[in-house]
Amino acid sequence: MNKTTKKTGKRLSAENIATGKRLLKYIMDLYKYRFIMVFICILLSAVASISVSLSLKYLLDDFIIPLIGQKSPNYTELYQALMVLGTIFLIGVIAAFTYTRMMVYIGQGVLKKVRDDMFEHMQTLPIRYFDQNTNGSIMSLYTNDTDTLRQMISQAIPQALMSFFTIVVTFISMLVLSPLLTVLAVLIIGVLISATKAIGANSGKYFIRQQMALADVTGFIEQKGKNYKCCGIWKVYGNEKQTQMLFRKLKKCSEIYRRLFADGRSILQLTVAA
DSSP states (O other), X not given: OHHHHHHHHHHHHHHHHHHHHHHHHHHHHHHHHHHHHHHHHHHHHHHHHHHHHHHHHHHIIIIIGGGTTOSSOOOHXXXXXXXXXXXXXXXXXXXXXXXXXXXXXXXXXHHHHHHHHHHHHHTTSOHHHHHHSOHHHHHHIIIIIHHHHHXXXXXXXXXXXXXXXXXXXXXXXXXXXXXXHHHHHHHHHHHHHHHHHHHHHHHHHHHHHXXXXXXXXXXXXXXXXXXXXXXXXXXXXXXXXXXXXXXXXXXXXXXXXXXXXXXXXXXXXXXXXX
């Protein structure tokens, strides 16, 4: 049992790496220079964010506290420091806005390319593939699965790069300020990473199950739901007993739909095959 689980985990890990490489190839082939610009903007945004946080210490110690108690304080140097601080903050905001817009553009372009390639590949599949899979299950590949891919490109990748750069810059700053506290923070972070890894492994497994269940639900709606009317609950006009039996097999469908709707999925995405 344990050996089988380990083999499956290694296989999934290898498949994830291969999928990541294929996704990166899509991005680099279509939007190589834009992605490099995104990389630079994320780095600028991370550096600007940390610089603003660290500059508050020097702003207080070198410019504000010395002015306390003076009868005629000179605010020229303070204004200059505030202008520099504001410029750094503005650069960070512009960089964040730029990479966010560009990643949305890249995500939509890659999504279109992936769907086009899927459609071209589907033309070469034998007839038995369409006999063995419902229309809704096939439609789910083009809607739910590819939309998850778009969210990964436009949101997950920038957040991961931003987090990486922020960690690097913050770690360097911590070493400069206090090496002892840095070592203590690293130990605590190690514990947190271990807990997150354990939780993330389970969440990834259940996410795959959720996508498979969603494909089944979409196929059910496409194949069996033509005579349905939705008024807050499902009311069946047709073979009601058979439909109730099918819904018992998919008893989690309403929970999945509510969860997806709460996560921001549109009604069009949830009922695209209906």
